[in-house]
Amino acid sequence: MVNWSGKYKHVKTEGMDDYMKELGVDFATRTAAKAWSPDVEYKVEGDTYHIITSGLKSHHASFKLGVEQEEKSIDGRTVKSIYTLDGNTLTQIEKDGKGESKIVRVFNGDDLTVVSSIQGSFLSYRKCNL
Numbered sequence: 001m002v003n004w005s006g007k008y009k010h011v012k013t014e015g016m017d018d019y020m021k022e023l024g025v026d027f028a029t030r031t032a033a034k035a036w037s038p039d040v041e042y043k044v045e046g047d048t049y050h051i052i053t054s055g056l057k058s059h060h061a062s063f064k065l066g067v068e069q070e071e072k073s074i075d076g077r078t079v080k081s082i083y084t085l086d087g088n089t090l091t092q093i094e095k096d097g098k099g100e101s102k103i104v105r106v107f108n109g110d111d112l113t114v115v116s117s118i119q120g121s122f123l124s125y126r127k128c129n130l
Helices: 016-023 029-035
Strands: 006-014 039-045 050-053 059-063 069-072 078-086 090-097 101-106 109-120 121-129
Touching: 016 121, 029 121, 050 090, 059 069, 059 078
Parallel strands: none
Antiparallel strands: 006 039, 006 121, 039 050, 050 059, 069 078, 078 090, 090 101, 101 109, 109 121
16 A cells, blocks of 8 residues: 655646535635645544645544545534555545545645546646646
């Protein structure tokens, strides 16, 4: 299993506004998100995984692999998420009343690539470094 614990710095984002609009996120939140360059920390404690986002808005997702749970998304929606880990790839399936989104995080050395899609359509890409 890959060691993906660490604090990653945001490098660039593409398509986030369109992704958030498709999710139904309001204009004010989308506008604020455009100016946001979040740091994200990933850590593991036993069988519990944590994704801690800091910056303009803080968010802490805590989960066990393969267990569906209800949580608040970083944009404030109530969703049901399930996380799986396959090698260096952490996949999150997020469901709300409107549909399903998929967030794939690929850890490659000091690089992290995050690709978010809704109903299989690519909508957002984010790059981070340790």
